[in-house]
Amino acid sequence: MNPEQWTEVDRYIGSALIPADPVLDAALKASADAGLPAINVSPAQGKLLHLLTRIHGARRVLEVGTLGGYSTIWLARGMLPAGGKVVTLEVDPKHARIARTNFEHAGLAKMIEVREGRALDTLPQLATEGRGPFDLIFIDADKVRIPEYFTWALKLSRRGSVIIVDNVIRKGEVTDAQSSDPSVQGVRQLNELLAKETRVSATTIQTVGSKGYDGFTLAVVN
Numbered sequence: 601m602n603p604e605q606w607t608e609v610d611r612y613i614g615s616a617l618i619p620a621d622p623v624l625d626a627a628l629k630a631s632a633d634a635g636l637p638a639i640n641v642s643p644a645q646g647k648l649l650h651l652l653t654r655i656h657g658a659r660r661v662l663e664v665g666t667l668g669g670y671s672t673i674w675l676a677r678g679m680l681p682a683g684g685k686v687v688t689l690e691v692d693p694k695h696a697r698i699a700r701t702n703f704e705h706a707g708l709a710k711m712i713e714v715r716e717g718r719a720l721d722t723l724p725q726l727a728t729e730g731r732g733p734f735d736l737i738f739i740d741a742d743k744v745r746i747p748e749y750f751t752w753a754l755k756l757s758r759r760g761s762v763i764i765v766d767n768v769i770r771k772g773e774v775t776d777a778q779s780s781d782p783s784v785q786g787v788r789q790l791n792e793l794l795a796k797e798t799r800v801s802a803t804t805i806q807t808v809g810s811k812g813y814d815g816f817t818l819a820v821v822n
Contacts, residue, residue, distance in 0.1 A: 603812060610810040614643045624673060627702040631668030634698045640667055641740070641766065642810050646674035649738060649764070653678025656762055658735035659685070662726070664719050664749050665741035666690035669699030669712075675738065676708045686712045687731065689719045689741075720745065723752040733758035740766040743783035747790045754799060754821065761821040765790065769806055769815035794819065 624643070632638065641649070653661065653675055659682070661675050666688040676686045690696040696716045703709045715722045719741055726732065737753045739746060746765055753763050768787045773779055777788065794802045794817070802819035 603808075606808040606812070607810040610642055610644060618643045618647055623706045624670065626705060627668060627670050627673060630698055630702055630705075631670065634668070634694065636668050636695060636698060640670040641674075644809065645766075645807075645811075645816075646671055650674040650678040652762065652764070653736055656736055658762075659683075660732075660734045660736075661686040662732075662734040662737045662753070662756060663688040664723075664737070664739045664753070666699045666714060667695055667740075669702040671738065671740065672699065672712055673702065673706050673708060675736075676703075676706075676711045679711070683711065687715060687726065687734075688712060689715045689717075689722050691716070691718055691741075720748060720752075723749070723756070727752070727755055732756035733761060735761055737761065737763045738766070739764065743767060743770075743786040746786050747793050750790055750793065750819075754797070757821045759821055763800070763819040763821070765817040765819075767814050768804055768817050769813065771813050790817070798822070 649671055659679060661684065663672055663675060663686060666672055672686055672688050690699065693716055696714050700714055703712045734756050737757060739749050739753060741749060750765065757763065768774065770784050770787060773781060773784045774787050776784065779785060794800065800819040800821055802817055804815055804817045806815040
C-alpha cells in the first residue's frame with residue numbers, strides 16, 4: 601500500500617457512503633479560495649465525528665481549532681434534529697470569519713458559537729462562565745499544547761464525556777522519544793498524561809487515507 605492507494609480508497613469510501621453535499625463542498629471551496637491550509641479532516645473522518653456525536657446523543661459540543669468550520673458542520677449536524685450547541689475555538693480571525701460565513705451558508709449559525717483567541721485563554725473563560733460540562737470535545741489544534749488542551753477538556757467534561765484528539769501519530773514519528781519535533785513531543789506528553797490519568801479510559805487508532813498516515817485518540821471520562 602502507498603499514499604496514492606490510500607487516497608483512492610478514501611475516494612471510493614466517499615463515493616459509496618458519503619453522498620455529495622453542496623454545503624460541505626462549498627465550505628471546503630470557501631476555505632481553499634481564502635487560502636486556508638488544507639488540513640481539515642477528510643470526509644470520512646468528518647462523518648465519523650458526525651456519527652460519534654449521534655451515537656453519544658451529544659447536545660453540548662466543544663471544538664478546539666475551527667479552521668474553516670468543515671468539521672464543525674459535521675459535529676453540529678450530528679445533533680439534528682433535536683438541536684444543541686457547538687462552541688468552537690479559533691485563534692486566527694481570518695479563519696473565524698470564513699467559518700462563520702460557512703455556518704451561515706449551512707443554516708447552522710444559531711447552533712454554533714465561535715470564540716476567537718488563544719484556546720488557553722478561551723478555555724478558562726468557558727470554565728469561569730460555567731459553560732460545561734460538554735458531552736463531546738474534539739481537539740484539532742496545535743499539537744505542542746495538546747496536553748494543556750486535554751487538561752482543560754477534562755475540567756469541562758463530565759462522567760461519560762467523549763474527548764477526541766486528532767493527528768496524534770505524526771506519520772509514525774510518535775514512537776521516537778528523541779524527536780526534535782515539538783508536535784511529536786506534545787503528543788508523547790499527552791500519552792504520558794493519559795497513562796497516569798485515572799479519570800479517563802483511552803485508546804489511539806492509526807489511520808491512513810487522503811490525509812496520509814496519522815491517527816486519533818479517543819477517551820471517555822470515567
